[in-house]
Amino acid sequence: MGYEIPKEDEVVRIILKILKRRGSVESQRELHDEVMKHLLRINKNYKLGPRRMRLIALNSRKVRMEIRYKVMNKNIENIEICPVCGSKMVKIENATLEGDRIIIGFKCVNCPYWTGKKLRLPVRYIFRYRG
Numbered sequence: 001m002g003y004e005i006p007k008e009d010e011v012v013r014i015i016l017k018i019l020k021r022r023g024s025v026e027s028q029r030e031l032h033d034e035v036m037k038h039l040l041r042i043n044k045n046y047k048l049g050p051r052r053m054r055l056i057a058l059n060s061r062k063v064r065m066e067i068r069y070k071v072m073n074k075n076i077e078n079i080e081i082c083p084v085c086g087s088k089m090v091k092i093e094n095a096t097l098e099g100d101r102i103i104i105g106f107k108c109v110n111c112p113y114w115t116g117k118k119l120r121l122p123v124r125y126i127f128r129y130r131g
Contacts, residue, residue, distance in 0.1 A: 003047040006039055012060045014038045019129035028125040058111055068124035076119050082108040084122055
């Protein structure tokens, strides 16, 4: 037996229903588990990965996502793709006293992820309703 993929608007509706009721959900796993309970009531063949659910929530612009990080002991020179949403990363630059421009970090053009010269890895996502 195969599986079916739920439509984005259906996933957004369920996420908003959960967040309106609860206010916030403290982890991606917790939100994914609850979304899946709702989806499986609608269609027992639905499949939805946690990453796709996170991207749907983020792209809806109706969910505010906070990210908790772990700072790694690894210096980075360049990062092109956001580890949270897969969007483009841009340089964060600053001017020195001599007028030169230096790179002090990178930020995502789509989501709240950013990192300095020390790599910050996302370890927890917190979802809140953006009323």
